[in-house]
Amino acid sequence: MEAKRDMDRLPLRERNKQRIIRRIVEAACTLFRAVGYERTTMDMIADKAEVSRGTLFNYFPTKTVLLLPFAGDLYEQYVQPEVHKYLETQPEMLDALRFLFLTIGEQILTHPDIEQALQQELHSPQSTMKAVISRIGFFDMLQALVSYGQQRGEVRADISVEKLAHYIGTLYVSLVRPMGDRERSPIGYTAEVETLLAFLRNALRS
Numbered sequence: 001m002e003a004k005r006d007m008d009r010l011p012l013r014e015r016n017k018q019r020i021i022r023r024i025v026e027a028a029c030t031l032f033r034a035v036g037y038e039r040t041t042m043d044m045i046a047d048k049a050e051v052s053r054g055t056l057f058n059y060f061p062t063k064t065v066l067l068l069p070f071a072g073d074l075y076e077q078y079v080q081p082e083v084h085k086y087l088e089t090q091p092e093m094l095d096a097l098r099f100l101f102l103t104i105g106e107q108i109l110t111h112p113d114i115e116q117a118l119q120q121e122l123h124s125p126q127s128t129m130k131a132v133i134s135r136i137g138f139f140d141m142l143q144a145l146v147s148y149g150q151q152r153g154e155v156r157a158d159i160s161v162e163k164l165a166h167y168i169g170t171l172y173v174s175l176v177r178p179m180g181d182r183e184r185s186p187i188g189y190t191a192e193v194e195t196l197l198a199f200l201r202n203a204l205r206s
Contacts, residue, residue: 020049020051020055020059021059023049023050023051024045024049024051024056024059024060024066025066025069025070025073026049027045027048027049028040028045028049028060028063028066028069028070029069029070029073030048031044031045031048032066032067032070037063037067037111037113040063041063042056042057042063045063045066064113067111067113067114070114071108071111071114074107074108075104075107075108075138076137078103078107079100079103079104079107079108080137080141082099082103083096083099083100083103083141086099087148092149092152092154093145093146093148093149093152093154093155093204094149094154094197094200094201094204096145096148096149097145097168097197097200098193098194098197100141100145101172101175101193101196102190102193105186105189105190105193106186109189110186138169139165139166139169142165142168142169143161143162143165145165146161146164146165146168147161149204154204155204155205156204156205164204167203168200171196171199171200172196175189175192175193175196
């Protein structure tokens with residue numbers, strides 16, 4: 001409902017632009033699920049979204065870029081519900097962070113093309129990463145976990161929830177930066193997460 005009110009406040013041209021983008025993203029996500037990323041072509045996406053090739057390439061110059069909203073879709077569909085369910089067990093805040101990061105790794109980063117898209121965006125001068133992360137509520141989740149930790153007395157209270165969440169998110173996002181010639185393995189990713197959590201265990205204490 002709130003998103004609809006925000007859309008209604010936009011000028012007509014911007015509303016139309018956002019509707020086209022949403023149609024393209026929904027078409028791409030549907031095709032990625034149905035036939036797979038490799039078999040999906042830009043022509044197929046344009047046809048399903050009912051837009052011209054020119055319009056599609058104007059908004060999304062490469063198919064890889066469309067993996068970012070697809071990653072966001074996976075986050076909303078698979079990661080968020082699992083984290084909320086896990087929080088019902090009243091875990092320690094760092095355990096909740098571990099669960100969040102490992103679930104992202106399992107549900108999203110195991111797709112090599114998604115990781116490549118994230119890496120490209122992190123180094124792009126016109127990155128849309130911030131918009132994608134904002135849309136899927138990643139930092140909202142981090143803020144909720146930090147607030148949860150403060151209520152349990154596990155997290156320092158002399159720094160605002162927003163800043164702590166931003167610090168944690170920035171450190172975590174650095175995990176998906178290119179790793180040189182090494183391929184990222186599930187074991188390697190888990191080890192990086194544990195290193196990050198070991199640092200946060202001390203940094204988040206008052």
